[in-house]
Amino acid sequence: MKSDLHQRRRPPTDEELSNIPWLTLLMPKEHDRAVNALRVGDAEKGDFVCRVGRPVTYWFGNVSGLLKMSTDNIDGQTMTFTGVPPGGWFGEGTALKREAYRYNIQALRASVVAGLPLETFHWLIDNSLGFNRFVMNQLNERLAQFIAAREFDRLSNPDLRVARNLAALFNPVLFPGVGDLLRITQQELAYLVGLSRQRVNEAMIHLQEEALIRVEYGGVRILNLHGLRTLMIDRRNKDNSSKENVL
DNA sequence: GCATTAACAGCCG
DNA sequence: CGGCTGTTAATGC
Numbered sequence: 173m174k175s176d177l178h179q180r181r182r183p184p185t186d187e188e189l190s191n192i193p194w195l196t197l198l199m200p201k202e203h204d205r206a207v208n209a210l211r212v213g214d215a216e217k218g219d220f221v222c223r224v225g226r227p228v229t230y231w232f233g234n235v236s237g238l239l240k241m242s243t244d245n246i247d248g249q250t251m252t253f254t255g256v257p258p259g260g261w262f263g264e265g266t267a268l269k270r271e272a273y274r275y276n277i278q279a280l281r282a283s284v285v286a287g288l289p290l291e292t293f294h295w296l297i298d299n300s301l302g303f304n305r306f307v308m309n310q311l312n313e314r315l316a317q318f319i320a321a322r323e324f325d326r327l328s329n330p331d332l333r334v335a336r337n338l339a340a341l342f343n344p345v346l347f348p349g350v351g352d353l354l355r356i357t358q359q360e361l362a363y364l365v366g367l368s369r370q371r372v373n374e375a376m377i378h379l380q381e382e383a384l385i386r387v388e389y390g391g392v393r394i395l396n397l398h399g400l401r402t403l404m405i406d407r408r409n410k411d412n413s414s415k416e417n418v419l
Numbered sequence: 420g421c422a423t424t425a426a427c428a429g430c431c432g
Numbered sequence: 433c434g435g436c437t438g439t440t441a442a443t444g445c
Contacts, residue, residue, distance in 0.1 A: 330422080357436060368423050373438065389431060390436065 181211040184235075184286060188212055191235045192286060193259050193348045197302030209292035215239075215279035222263070222273045230287030233261035234349070237283020238360060241275045254317070255280070255364045257341050257356070259349020264307050267293050280360050313345040320401075329405055330367050334375035337365045338385065338392060339400035355391045379403075 189195060189207065198206060212235060215221060221232055224243060239256035253275065256262060266273055267290060279285075288296075296303040317340060324336050338361075341347065341354055358376065362369040376392070379385045384400050386393040394400070 358438095359436080369437090370424085370439085371422060377438090387437090 181213045181287070184210050184212045188235050188284060188286065191258060191349055192233060194261070194303060194306040197306050198296075198300055199302065202296060202300040202303065206288065206292060206296060209289050210286055211289075212284055212286045215283045215285050217279055217281050219279045221277040221279065221285050223276050224274060225272050227272050228263065228266050228270060228290055230289055231261065231263055231267045231293045232277065233286045233288075234258050235284040235286050236349075237285075238280040238356060239283060239285070240278050240280050240364065242278065243275055250276075252364055252366065253321075255337075255341055255356070255360075257347045257350045257354060260347045261310065264293075264310060268297070280363065309345055313343065317343070317346070330365075330371050331375040331378050332403065332405060333365050333367065334361070334372055335379055335384065335400045335403045337361065338379070338394075339397060342394045342397055342400070344397075353388070353391050353393050357390055361392075 184192075184207075189210075192210070195203060195206060211230075215237065221239065222230075234256050236258050239260070240252055241254050241256060241262065242250050242252040244250055256277070262275075262277070263273065270290070297307070320336070320340070324333070327333050327336065338354070341356070341364075342350055344350070358372050359369045362372045365372060367375075376385065376387050379400070380387050382399070382403070384394075384396045384403065386395060
């Protein structure tokens with residue numbers, strides 16, 4: 173197992189600050205306080221940003237790179253929940269409750285990670301309307317993601333698993349830093365989805381044929397996010413269109 | 420059958 | 433050159 177992030181934390185550069193989406197929602201006084209408290213660190217591939225059970229010290233976000241949210245079950249097997257592309261912030265639930273981290277966050281490649289100290293996080297919750305709105309949006313979107321994950325667990329079709337995973341990573345609310353082009357290798361995506369790289373490659377070619385994405389070198393361009401979220405491949409009953417409208 | 424591992428050539432930065 | 437991609441062959445469930 174790789175070592176913890178023994179990063180030297182430093183103040184963020186202007187460019188790094190521009191990749192922190194919630195800063196623009198703050199009033200000047202709040203903004204100053206946040207910027208003064210923010211720290212960034214460089215994570216090498218394999219470094220842990222935080223681990224299950226450690227007390228929460230920071231609210232973390234991805235400035236650049238790619239992170240993985242996972243947990244270890246009793247067998248010692250690692251279960252991956254989701255990737256965290258640039259612009260993603262996480263752990264606000266545990267930060268609010270001042271509890272311990274419930275996930276491991278690990279860098280899939282060299283990344284820049286930002287941290288907002290817990291005390292500043294709470295000060296912003298107590299004082300900033302814009303910050304509250306951001307956190308509330310974040311929680312709301314995560315709930316939707318969680319519900320979608322329940323369906324996802326039952327998907328056996330690899331193409332669909334890749335499609336749903338990509339759709340989650342392209343979520344503009346949770347990961348506003350991604351935009352149209354997600355920088356991710358097919359190997360990294362394979363780790364997140366839990367498939368082989370070759371099978372992921374095949375799935376992406378299918379999704380490209382459906383005009384949902386365009387495969388590029390070292391990344392994926394989104395063409396139809398809604399299509400990725402709702403794509404169904406049901407070979408058993410092709411023309412079944414009535415079962416959706418039960419409600 | 421279908422996915423995985425292994426291996427390789429070609430391409431990109 | 434090192435890493436990523438697309439493809440094929442062999443192997444396993």
